[in-house]
Amino acid sequence: MLKSFYAAAVYTLLGLGAGLFYREYTKAHDFTGESQLSVLHTHLLALGTLFFLIVLVLDKAFAISGTKMFAWFFWVYNGGLLLTIVMMVVHGVRTVGGSGESPALDGISGLGHIILTVAFVLFFLALRRPVVAAVQARAVKTD
Structure with a gap:
């Protein structure tokens, strides 16, 4: 459970920092158009903070964090989210700086x-087994 709590806290800090970076970086470059930086803040808060707070509640209810599948999920999710976020920053900085599109960067973002x-x-998959067990336990109690 602590991993989910700390992940939510870190993504909150990153999300707030991303909002500040977007505002100051675009202001410093007199940029008024659209870029990936404008949605970086919300991506971090939704896919990082809010998602891990939901995971925390589900872990409290179903004790999923001790499973091997949860460990895989946790590290794969964080790796995928961080790769996505880094690519959003790169794409956004390139857009604000006036650089063109890059198919290679788009491919990495897709990854x-x-x-x-x-x-x-x-x-x-990590959540399925405990949920099914809880449903079956409830069914046994009602019989």
């Missing part, structure tokens, strides 16, 4: 999203 998808599958 981050694929890793996140794998992590979500791992999360549901």
Whole structure:
């Protein structure tokens, strides 16, 4: 449970810092257009902070953090999210700086999203067994 708590706290700090960076960096470059930096703040807070707070509640209810599948989920998810976030920063900084599109960077960004998808599958696999056990235990009690 502590890993989820600390992950949520770190993503909160990163999300708040990303909002500050977006505001100051675009102001310093007199940039008024759209960039990936404008959504970095919300991505970090939603996919980092809020998601790990939900994981924390589910862990309290179903004790999933002690499983091997949860460990896989945790590290794969954080790796995928951090890769996605780093690529958003790179893409956003390039956009504000006036650099063109890069197919290589787009491919790496796509890889981050694929890793996140794998992590979500791992999360549901980690959650499935305890949820099924809880449902079956409830069914036994009502009989």
